[in-house]
Amino acid sequence: MLILICLKQVPAKDSLLRIDETQRWVRETDLSYEVNEPDAFALEEGLRLKEKHGGQVVVLSAGPARAAAAIREALAKGADRGIHIEDEALARLDSSTAARALAAAARTEPFDLILTGLQSDDLGWGQTGVVMAELLGIPHATIIMEIEKREDGIRVKRELEAGWFQYLEMPLPALLTIQSGINKVRYATLMGIKKAKTKELKRLTPASLGVALEPRYQIRRIYLPQKSKQTQLIPGGPREAAAALLEKLRFEARVL
Amino acid sequence: MSILVVTEQVGGAWNRMTFEALAAGLEMGRALGHPVAAAVLGDRIESLETELAARGVERVVSLRHPLLATYTPDAYTLALAPAIRTLNPFLVALPHTYQVRDFAPKLAAALDRVFISDLVGFRVENGEPVFVRQLFQGKMNADVTFTGQPPYFVSLQSGAFRADALPASASPAPIERPAVRIDASQIRIRPGERFQEAKRTVDLASAEIIVAVGRGIKEKENLPLAEKLAQALGGELAASRPICDNGWLPMERQIGSSGQTVAPKLYVAVGISGAIQHLVGMKGSRVVVAINKDANAPIFEVADYGIVGNLFEVVPALTEELAKTPR
Numbered sequence: 001m002l003i004l005i006c007l008k009q010v011p012a013k014d015s016l017l018r019i020d021e022t023q024r025w026v027r028e029t030d031l032s033y034e035v036n037e038p039d040a041f042a043l044e045e046g047l048r049l050k051e052k053h054g055g056q057v058v059v060l061s062a063g064p065a066r067a068a069a070a071i072r073e074a075l076a077k078g079a080d081r082g083i084h085i086e087d088e089a090l091a092r093l094d095s096s097t098a099a100r101a102l103a104a105a106a107r108t109e110p111f112d113l114i115l116t117g118l119q120s121d122d123l124g125w126g127q128t129g130v131v132m133a134e135l136l137g138i139p140h141a142t143i144i145m146e147i148e149k150r151e152d153g154i155r156v157k158r159e160l161e162a163g164w165f166q167y168l169e170m171p172l173p174a175l176l177t178i179q180s181g182i183n184k185v186r187y188a189t190l191m192g193i194k195k196a197k198t199k200e201l202k203r204l205t206p207a208s209l210g211v212a213l214e215p216r217y218q219i220r221r222i223y224l225p226q227k228s229k230q231t232q233l234i235p236g237g238p239r240e241a242a243a244a245l246l247e248k249l250r251f252e253a254r255v256l
Numbered sequence: 257m258s259i260l261v262v263t264e265q266v267g268g269a270w271n272r273m274t275f276e277a278l279a280a281g282l283e284m285g286r287a288l289g290h291p292v293a294a295a296v297l298g299d300r301i302e303s304l305e306t307e308l309a310a311r312g313v314e315r316v317v318s319l320r321h322p323l324l325a326t327y328t329p330d331a332y333t334l335a336l337a338p339a340i341r342t343l344n345p346f347l348v349a350l351p352h353t354y355q356v357r358d359f360a361p362k363l364a365a366a367l368d369r370v371f372i373s374d375l376v377g378f379r380v381e382n383g384e385p386v387f388v389r390q391l392f393q394g395k396m397n398a399d400v401t402f403t404g405q406p407p408y409f410v411s412l413q414s415g416a417f418r419a420d421a422l423p424a425s426a427s428p429a430p431i432e433r434p435a436v437r438i439d440a441s442q443i444r445i446r447p448g449e450r451f452q453e454a455k456r457t458v459d460l461a462s463a464e465i466i467v468a469v470g471r472g473i474k475e476k477e478n479l480p481l482a483e484k485l486a487q488a489l490g491g492e493l494a495a496s497r498p499i500c501d502n503g504w505l506p507m508e509r510q511i512g513s514s515g516q517t518v519a520p521k522l523y524v525a526v527g528i529s530g531a532i533q534h535l536v537g538m539k540g541s542r543v544v545v546a547i548n549k550d551a552n553a554p555i556f557e558v559a560d561y562g563i564v565g566n567l568f569e570v571v572p573a574l575t576e577e578l579a580k581t582p583r
Contacts (some may be wrong), residue, residue, distance in 0.1 A: 013471075017395055017552075026396070095361070096370045118357075122392055125373055128362035130329075134365040139444035142327065142358045143514075159514055160450060161354050163507075167448035179514075181501025216370045216404035220386065224552070225397045231546075231559045241563045242573035245545065246581075248561060253543045255465075255522040256489070 001055035001149070001172075002109065003046045004172050005079065006116040006129070007039035009063050013121065023221050025092060035070045038117025042178040044185040045147060046115050047078045053149055056080045058109070062090045062101045068201065075196035076188035082201040087213065090206070092123065094215050099131035104209035106136060113154070114175040118143050126177075131213035133175035140175040141168050147181050257286045257406070261294045261313070264353055265304055266327070266450075273351035275311075275419035280412045281349045282312055282423070290346055293317055297335055299325035312423040317343065321436040328445050329359040338366075339365050341535040342434065345407050347385070352411035354513075364409040371382050371409035372400055374532075376416040379521065389413075393531040394554035414513070414536045458508055459494060465491030465522045468511055468538070469499055472527015472548060472567055476504040477494045481571050482526050488512070488578040491522070496534045512537035527567045530555030547571065560580045 011017075011031040020027045035043075046057045059074040061067045062085040071082035085101050106114060114133075119126035133140035145165070146157035153171040159179055160166055160250050188196075232248070234241045251256045261281035264271040278294060285292035291314040296304050298320065305318045319335045340348060340363075350356045352374045364371035376397070377388030387400045387410060402408045458464060467486040473479060479493075486493040493509065500510040512517055512534040517539035527546050528534060531554070536543070539558050546559035547567050556562050563570050 007476060011392070017392055019396075026392075094370060096365065098366070124391065124393065126357055127371060127373060130358070130361035131365045140362070141445065143354060159354070161504040161513060162517065163515060164450050164452055166450045169448075170444040172445055180497065184503075217400055217402045220399040220401055222391060222396050222398045225390070225394070225554065225557060229544075229558055229560060231556050231562045233551075233556075233562045233564060238565060238569035238573040239577075240564065241579045242570060245561055245563060245574065246577055247544070248545070249522065253522075253560065255543045 001049060001053050001113045003049060003055060004106055004109075004111040004114045005039070005043045005046045005057060005074065006114065006132070007043060007059060007061050007070055007074060008036045008117075008120050009033050009061065009067040010036045010120055010122040010172070019222055023223075024219050025222065033066060033069070035073055036117050036120045036122075038119060038178055038180050039247070040117075040185050041180050041182050042115040042117050043074050043077065043079065043243045044183045045112075045178055047186070049113070049149065050185065055112075057065065058083065058111075060105055061085070062087070062098055062104060064088045064091050071201060072196055073188060075199045075201070076192040077186055078192060081199055083152075083204060084201060085204045085206060085209065087206050089213050091211060093218055094127035095123070095127040096131055097211075097213055097215055099128045099135060101206050101209060101211045102128065103132045103135040104211050105204060106132065108153050112172045114138075116175070116177055117180055118177040129175055129177040136245065137173055138173045138176070138178070139170045141170065142177040143179045144176045145179050257290055258314070258343065259288070259290045259292045259347045259349060260340065260343055260345040261292060262316070262348060262350045263296050264351055265296065265298060265301070268298075268301070268304065270304070270575065271351060271353055272419070273353055273414055275422055276414070276417045277349055277351040277412050278311055278313070279419050279421045280417035283417065283421070284347060284349065284378055284385065284566075288346070288385060289407065293323055293345070295319060295336070295339065296325045297332060306428070309428040310425045311432055312425050315429050316431045318431055318433045319436050320433060321438055323438045323440060323443060324436070326447055327355055328443050328447055329362055330443045330445060331438055332359045332481060333363045333366055334442055335436050337463055338437075339434055340367060340407060340539070344365050348407050348409045350409070350411045352413050356411050358407060360411060367407070369407060369409055370402070370404060371411070372402070373411045374413050375410050376413050389529065390532060393529070394535070413532065454505070460492055460494055460509065460511070460516050460518050463492040463518065463520050464539075465489050465524075466494050466511075466518060466520045467491055467524045468494040468496065468525060469526045470496040470528030470534070471498050472529075476502070478568070479504060481568070485524070485526070485571050485575045488575045489522070489524070491520075494518070496528050496531075523565065525559070526554050526571060528555050529553045530540055530558065
């Protein structure tokens with residue numbers, strides 16, 4: 001199987017988020033970056049499928065120069081080669097434009113299976129994979145918890161709401177968006193990290209793919225959400241705060 | 257121009273978020289001066305059509321076909337795309353369900369449009385709609401506007417719009433049934449039956465007190481800290497998704513959109529930042545306590561009481577304090 005993994009580099013979960021001067025984004029100098037968590041699960045799933053059925057895992061990412069680090073990490077974990085669509089504007093582009101760029105790159109090879117995370121931890125549109133599938137004219141399924149390769153295609157387990165699931169069958173090529181927790185992701189080994197340096201990392205640009213970066217919506221302003229509840233913050237050291245909290249739960253809220 | 261609300265039903269039963277989407281659509285219709293239509297998809301859906309016609313909309317668009325009896329993204333897109341082309345609405349509003357996440361991006365792309373997903377708010381500025389959605393897992397909000405051509409596609413987050421604001425119609429709205437052309441050969445996916453995993457051994461929904469742990473607990477070895485607090489409170493232990501993904505607690509103890517929805521008397525969130533997927537599962541709790549080191553964590557938005565601090569100090573202190581005065 002020729003497997004394509006689309007992954008995104010996003011601000012690390014514990015990043016300090018401060019609004020920048022434009023009020024349209026956060027201050028990037030405060031940020032460190034990591035591979036989007038659901039995408040890391042997608043990569044792991046791709047590597048496992050390759051180990052079981054043979055083939056190749058190619059990693060594709062659209063993003064600024066720094067996104068190359070995310071591809072290198074995937075190569076260190078065992079992906080065979082990488083493709084980087086590089087453009088500074090790709091960092092916070094709408095999912096439709098990002099999907100256009102990714103689909104254009106995916107079209108250059110006969111991929112059997114395309115995997116990506118169900119959503120990104122930063123913008124969280126949750127659409128890129130599905131839009132890609134539509135642009136490529138292939139079937140898709142979202143929020144996948146299990147993939148089984150069969151003679152005539154794949155059988156996947158899709159997560160539904162409130163603890164319900166469903167199995168689906170579909171032919172290949174297909175695109176799946178992967179849910180966090182589908183597997184246990186591996187760490188890169190020292191050997192893997194060394195090997196990654198020799199692996200191919202192809203650089204493309206949106207222009208070279210014939211994709212115009214024309215966002216069709218804009219973020220006007222970002223701001224801290226307003227509280228829907230008046231939270232009583234309880235001050236003091238751990239012991240003091242604990243006693244004060246229990247006092248309130250007993251005599252004010254009357255839930256104990 | 258109009259607003260089209262696409263409703264969701266499975267096996268003849270409404271997804272409850274349908275009514276929130278309808279309420280949102282009607283609110284947007286009033287604010288923008290557009291009439292509101294509602295679409296329903298399925299096979300034998302006469303009673304659903306009738307019910308929808310009484311829910312304050314100007315008309316009902318019913319898309320009926322045997323291949324719409326069971327959801328597939330292919331059939332839904334093939335049915336909705338021509339209907340939307342004909343209706344040419346200003347806005348298409350959908351509930352942000354798992355099913356909508358599965359087909360709405362495809363539908364918008366098939367019509368060469370974009371889709372702003374998971375809205376929490378809406379307002380009109382200078383006659384133009386401004387949509388509010390969350391970024392960074394709920395830590396930031398953003399005002400977003402469309403720059404391209406309508407129809408604009410949006411989906412509404414669970415709980416963001418109130419379904420009880422839904423009016424009843426004075427007289428039922430007309431029901432249109434445009435021809436739906438789908439061929440079985442166009443459906444590439446074969447869906448199986450919906451099912452639930454093995455029987456649950458714990459019923460969190462009936463627990464009066466829940467102590468839930470999140471990523472902040474750091475390691476499986478630290479779980480007994482929260483477990484002891486749950487015991488001292490006479491409550492059940494639960495968790496956010498990452499804890500169950502790691503296998504530290506069984507999936508049946510997961511609270512959130514993919515797990516259980518609970519509304520206990522007391523919910524203590526320990527080291528849970530409060531991503532929306534978690535909040536939808538617990539925000540109906542009567543009293544919420546949040547213990548977190550990050551004062552800006554979204555969990556504090558729904559908390560009645562909060563302690564900003566190190567859970568490894570605060571949680572044992574609570575357990576000890578409880579032991580001093582037995583219940």
